Amino acid sequence: MLFKTDFRGSYAILFVELEIGETIVAEPGAMVSMEGDIEVNTSTGGIFKALKRAFLGGEHFFLNKYISHSKSKISFAPLLPGDIEVIDIKNGFFLQSTSYLASQETISIDTKFGGFKTFFSGEGFFLLKLSGYGKAAISAFGGIYHKELEPGEAITVDTGHIVGFDETVKYSVRTFGGIKSTLFGGEGLVVDLVGPGRVYIQTRNSPAFINWIKNLIPRDTASK
Template sequence: MEFKVEFKGSYAILFAHLDPGETVIGESGAMVSISGNVDIKTTTGGVFKALKRAFLGGEHIFLNKYTAKNKSTILFAPRLPGDIDVIDLNGTVFLQSTSYLASEENIDLDTKFGGFKTFFSGEGFFLLKLSGIGKVAISSFGAIFKITLQPVEKLTVDTGHVVAFDETVKYSVRTFGGIKSTIFGGEGLVVDFEGPGNVYIQTRNYPDYVKWIKSIAPKDTGSR
């Protein structure tokens, strides 16, 4: 199986090239096109895990399972305008809830409690947890880039810009600059990371973008 990203940047698309018998799992609604003879099944990946993803991690209950009967290509695109990166996973990675796009069949998708404070601003208390060996495609809002932390090296990131991070990375969530900055300064929660491991960051903040759209949207006054 080959994962190839085209049109990297604001409107990236994932090309999943499958040999006969290979299977790729895709986020519900992410499929753009299919070429070849492909068997498609809808799966929950386990009912309990699906319910946790839906109600705790923000993901859909159902995933689509594509199995190639001959050489086939499936295109996937994320819901938000942004980039796609492919992780060659050998272990565990944690994702924010909007960043899962597709993965090889043997990757296990679950959720993990992220701590008492809301980990991703507006996204809930849980992280998506992907474990196994194989390819995982993740998406971002805006461009995506990876920072590799050395042992005990530290990095602080606004929660709205975090896409993913390795299990080996330690993290803690805190308010930024005290309560006044949190309420009046336009900043909310930040994540303190400590290496070793990779942290994936997006260049745009989806919760802030939604707030901005709401601020300029026409208000319904109720008058006719």
């Protein structure tokens, strides 16, 4: 199985070349094109895991499996404009719930609650846990870059900018500053990450972008 990403940056697309009998799993709606004899199966990947993905992680209840019966090629793209990174999964990796794109069948997907939801910030921090060994394609809103944390090295990241991090990284979620900073400082929740391990960060904040768009939509104040 060969992964290749083209148009890196704002409008990246992932191409996967499959040999006979190979399978790639992907987020529903992510497929762009297919070449060759490819069978598509839709499954939950386990009913309990699917329920957690849907109701906790905000992900689709189902996942699509693409099984190649010939030498084939398939492409995927995320919903939001941004970059794609193909990473190696070794044991465990935590992924922000909207950043999953595709992965090899050897990787299982579960949902983990990463922190808390505060009355003031209106944010939650849910993570997908990728377990096993193989390659996974993760997506970002905007550009994506990664930092390799040494043992004991720490970084603080806004939760809206987190893409994912290795299971070896310790993390804790908290409000940004005090209540005044949370209410008036334009920040909500941040996550403190302590190495060792990889941390992936996106250059744009999708929740903040969505809220900005909402504020531009005229409100109907007419009485009915």
